[in-house]
Amino acid sequence: MSALDPAASSPLALDARATLGAARRSVAVRDRLFVALLLVLTSIGLIVLAALLIDTGIDGFPKISADFLTSFPSAFPAKAGIESALVGTLWLMAVVAAVIVPLGVATALYLEEYADHLKWWNRVVEVNIQNLAAVPSIVYGILGLAFIVRGPLGLGRTVLAGGLTLSLVVLPVVIVTAREAIRAVPPSIKEGALALGCTQWQAIWKQLLPASIPGIATGVILSLSRAIGETAPLILVGAATFVAFNPTGLDSAFTALPLQIFSWISQPKEEFQALAAAAIVVLLVVLIMLNAVAIWLRNRYQKRW
Amino acid sequence: MEASSTSVREVAPSAEQVLGAAQRHIGEKLIRVVLTLAAGVTILVTLGIIASLVGETLAFFQDEAVTVKEFLTGDTWTPLFSEPEFGIRPLVQGTLIISLIGLAVAIPLGLGTAIYLSEYAPRRVRQTVKPTLELLAGVPTVVFGYFALTFFTPKVLGDLAGLDVSVFNGLAGGIIVGIMIVPTIASVAEDAMTAVPQGLREGAYGVGASRRQVSTRVVFPAALSGIVAAIVLGASRAVGETMIVLIAAGQVPTTSLDPTGPMETMTAFIGATGKGDVPTGSTGYKAIFAVGFTLFVMTLLINAVAIRFVRRYRQVYE
Numbered sequence A: 001m002s003a004l005d006p007a008a009s010s011p012l013a014l015d016a017r018a019t020l021g022a023a024r025r026s027v028a029v030r031d032r033l034f035v036a037l038l039l040v041l042t043s044i045g046l047i048v049l050a051a052l053l054i055d056t057g058i059d060g061f062p063k064i065s066a067d068f069l070t071s072f073p074s075a076f077p078a079k080a081g082i083e084s085a086l087v088g089t090l091w092l093m094a095v096v097a098a099v100i101v102p103l104g105v106a107t108a109l110y111l112e113e114y115a116d117h118l119k120w121w122n123r124v125v126e127v128n129i130q131n132l133a134a135v136p137s138i139v140y141g142i143l144g145l146a147f148i149v150r151g152p153l154g155l156g157r158t159v160l161a162g163g164l165t166l167s168l169v170v171l172p173v174v175i176v177t178a179r180e181a182i183r184a185v186p187p188s189i190k191e192g193a194l195a196l197g198c199t200q201w202q203a204i205w206k207q208l209l210p211a212s213i214p215g216i217a218t219g220v221i222l223s224l225s226r227a228i229g230e231t232a233p234l235i236l237v238g239a240a241t242f243v244a245f246n247p248t249g250l251d252s253a254f255t256a257l258p259l260q261i262f263s264w265i266s267q268p269k270e271e272f273q274a275l276a277a278a279a280i281v282v283l284l285v286v287l288i289m290l291n292a293v294a295i296w297l298r299n300r301y302q303k304r305w
Numbered sequence B: 001m002e003a004s005s006t007s008v009r010e011v012a013p014s015a016e017q018v019l020g021a022a023q024r025h026i027g028e029k030l031i032r033v034v035l036t037l038a039a040g041v042t043i044l045v046t047l048g049i050i051a052s053l054v055g056e057t058l059a060f061f062q063d064e065a066v067t068v069k070e071f072l073t074g075d076t077w078t079p080l081f082s083e084p085e086f087g088i089r090p091l092v093q094g095t096l097i098i099s100l101i102g103l104a105v106a107i108p109l110g111l112g113t114a115i116y117l118s119e120y121a122p123r124r125v126r127q128t129v130k131p132t133l134e135l136l137a138g139v140p141t142v143v144f145g146y147f148a149l150t151f152f153t154p155k156v157l158g159d160l161a162g163l164d165v166s167v168f169n170g171l172a173g174g175i176i177v178g179i180m181i182v183p184t185i186a187s188v189a190e191d192a193m194t195a196v197p198q199g200l201r202e203g204a205y206g207v208g209a210s211r212r213q214v215s216t217r218v219v220f221p222a223a224l225s226g227i228v229a230a231i232v233l234g235a236s237r238a239v240g241e242t243m244i245v246l247i248a249a250g251q252v253p254t255t256s257l258d259p260t261g262p263m264e265t266m267t268a269f270i271g272a273t274g275k276g277d278v279p280t281g282s283t284g285y286k287a288i289f290a291v292g293f294t295l296f297v298m299t300l301l302i303n304a305v306a307i308r309f310v311r312r313y314r315q316v317y318e
Helices: A016-063 A083-114 A120-134 A137-149 A159-183 A187-195 A200-229 A232-237 A257-265 A270-301 B015-062 B068-073 B089-120 B123-138 B141-160 B170-194 B198-206 B211-222 B224-240 B243-248 B266-275 B283-317
Strands: none
Touching: A016 A270, A016 B089, A016 B123, A016 B141, A016 B170, A016 B211, A083 A120, A083 A159, A083 A200, A083 A257, A083 A270, A083 B015, A120 A159, A120 B015, A120 B224, A120 B283, A137 A159, A137 A232, A137 B015, A137 B224, A137 B266, A137 B283, A159 A200, A159 A232, A159 B015, A187 A200, A200 A257, A200 A270, A200 B015, A200 B123, A200 B141, A232 A257, A232 B266, A257 A270, A257 B141, A257 B243, A270 B123, A270 B141, B015 B283, B089 B123, B089 B170, B089 B211, B089 B224, B089 B266, B089 B283, B123 B170, B141 B170, B141 B243, B170 B224, B170 B243, B198 B211, B211 B224, B224 B283, B243 B266, B266 B283
16 A cells, blocks of 8 residues: 555654545545445446346247247247246156255255264265265266266156256255254254153154254255256256157156257247247246245244244 | 153053164164265265266277377367367367456456445345345356347447457357356355454454455455355356356367357367267267366366365354
């Protein structure tokens, strides 16, 4: 900083008062500039978000109709719709939920209630989960392609393979949020149950879990909303891009909303871009609804202890 | 669960009770085993990732058309041509350029947002801005890709900034990747700044510092390891991002440094090649894994740094 800085300027100087006054003014000016800069930096992210929503809305809204929601993809843009993609996405979400809820909650319970954190293997599990959370989703796609679609599991390009792959992508998030929800329940609740003669599992099952369900549910919904938007792993697991039928079971071929969007974006024809925008609007509406449910759950059921 | 029916007054346990306790004991053990197995699944996932990547990567290097030397030092990447070349440099370079552009955008935006939210924003503003940032974080990357391709490149870079950019270009990809990681950087950095003890701020105010001086010279340095962690986490997400670059930056592996032209990242190559039905066992199929392995190692190293920094700032103040 310059000599105008009050901390740096000598108080013994003859014109100390004048210097100090000037210094204060200069600090005040710089303070204001700094706040202005922060406001600009903060608002850029929000402006881009607004531009994104408005731009896709303008491109996409005119295309949305009952026909769009209930038609299959087609080579003719005017006839194309997203029914198979929507139904595929619902199937995927069902598989993901069925996998991540038991697996995520069980792992969180193990780490919070059973694991001895001084043992090296438990620390390995924790660091491993942190790492998995930061592995790029396309790498999970590679795992899905090599081990789930082909290789050991050999499920083929099916709903089950896609759902399992997406489950692995979001599993670390579920574990972390479930752990936080469990930790938020005061130990006295469980200790009370133990003091009354409950076994450890009884205390967990009857006291700890019911108390942490809202937090866990919020985490699960947020994970689902992340899974809905994941595209890269599904590209590799190879949901076909042109599926003009709804999946009929876990072993059925499928497409999903983000994949359908990607496939339309990749088409050179202008009309398909508008279809992509319309599908994006549908996807964003689904996401916002899911998030609203999560926020509502959090506010409605979260206990203050 | 049957315990509630047991009367406290009974002194000698009946045979049934002893049996019940034994069964409970076995039940408790069983539950413990089940939960431990669930936690073990996460280890299996990591092992699965490593096994799938390493196996096919080794097979890739056993292919007679490929040498390790060419992979590491060659500067042409054309694995699907009839006379293929396998120098990974164009993909690594594309990844680095786009990530650096992204960080150049995201670091000032993310840290500015973090300082504002942690040190300046009134409660009500914070309660509006934070959920909005979460919304930004929740936008699927395929949507960002669409936005970069159909709006950002033609309207902002082309019309507004007057740049002569190609339809697919690294600049739009990089900037939008940057926007995507702003919420990550902002929220981790804000956590670190909020964790700085109030006493440090009050001490600085006590000797006459202004709010800006407190923010930049007390809070910022005190939260530095958390801020570094935020940036490193953002970098790792930028390196691993697929859809934005696949859609907006193009699929042309190049050693050109010009960000207004198309470039291909490692993730975009994996996505573009995995999309087509590459036959299992072909060199192109194995190339997916070799590139994936390189990407995995890069992000693993970045994450290790991030985890170390996060742990450090947690230790200091929590």
